[in-house]
């Protein structure tokens with residue numbers, strides 16, 4: 001048996017405070033986190049747990065331990081196109097993103113970017129993510145091999161896009177066969193998962209959308225991952241192509257793509273009927289505030305999604321997103337909330353970036369809350385990472401400290417990242 005224990009300040013928000021209230025918040029100013037073979041055995045007050053684990057070696061960590069962050073929507077092949085100037089969604093895709101993704105026909109390039117990308121996640125405290133690859137099957141192999149080597153919980157899939165630009169096009173047959181082969185090749189390996197990934201309605205034929213629905217139905221363990229209702233021009237183009245559909249969500253619904261394993265990025269421009277349908281189906285939204293602001297897509301309405309009971313996680317959406325840091329992303333989520341007239345509570349924000357995101361990805365039992373039996377992915381936060389953070393957080397309450405970390409923090413505030421109980425990143 002390989003027990004280890006970490007003594008530190010502990011914080012976890014396994015339930016949604018918007019529903020459960022303050023009982024959702026688990027905080028121990030002097031806590032003990034006990035790990036055995038990569039799983040949490042105990043999370044509680046040091047004084048309560050120390051006698052039970054008297055023989056276990058204890059490492060004392062200076063800082064605040066929180067669960068590892070869960071990024072519910074990010075594109076690894078866009079890492080090198082972050083901060084591309086000028087356009088909104090459709091032009092930005094054509095000008096910056098499609099050329100960058102075409103480079104992933106080269107496996108060596110995919111390996112290099114995958115390694116950098118996963119290390120960047122770890123530097124930012126992100127231990128799990130739902131990731132877009134490219135249309136090339138080998139882009140998924142590159143990411144999964146690198147994630148396996150780091151023992152990270154990564155869900156990804158080959159992008160389906162038979163109506164994409166010529167340099168990035170698959171076919172209904174090759175998209176289906178490549179997806180089936182990847183599912184078979186990677187099933188049960190490490191902590192990896194597969195997501196059937198049609199890019200969005202505009203880049204797939206009706207036949208390919210139907211084939212994606214059949215893939216999801218044939219494989220009960222896979223997720224479905226796509227984009228929905230992000231940009232006005234995109235939505236107008238979808239409406240023109242699918243005049244028979246009630247709305248954008250209904251396009252996906254007609255092809256069997258709206259269900260409890262579906263994760264839709266953005267969902268900015270949705271009416272209550274569509275949100276109610278998402279809730280009824282058990283589908284989840286990835287709220288990506290830095291991307292939505294960067295591309296000028298709009299302001300996601302979290303309160304309206306809440307009112308319909310839709311599952312929500314947080315996504316960075318690199319490379320439209322502007323930071324790998326979920327802390328920084330929560331800061332932008334707060335600002336979007338201010339413009340929508342609802343202030344995002346810092347504990348709820350932490351929940352959305354951890355257990356809430358895990359739930360959105362169907363991983364709520366395994367990660368996100370540091371509950372006994374869950375995987376021991378966690379982050380050591382340093383609320384004195386910069387002189388300004390140190391001044392702002394000195395002598396404040398836990399709530400104010402957490403909020404300051406979200407507004408002022410980023411990768412500098414990540415002192416260490418642990419994956420399955422092992423230190424995977426330590427700030428120099």
Ligand code: GUN
Pocket residue numbers: 075089093097199200227230291317320
């Ligand atoms: N819609 C279709 N493809 C993309 C993409 O790569 N990024 C974003 N933000 N939206 C999309």
Ligand code: ZN
Pocket residue numbers: 073074075227265317
């Ligand atoms: Zn995206």
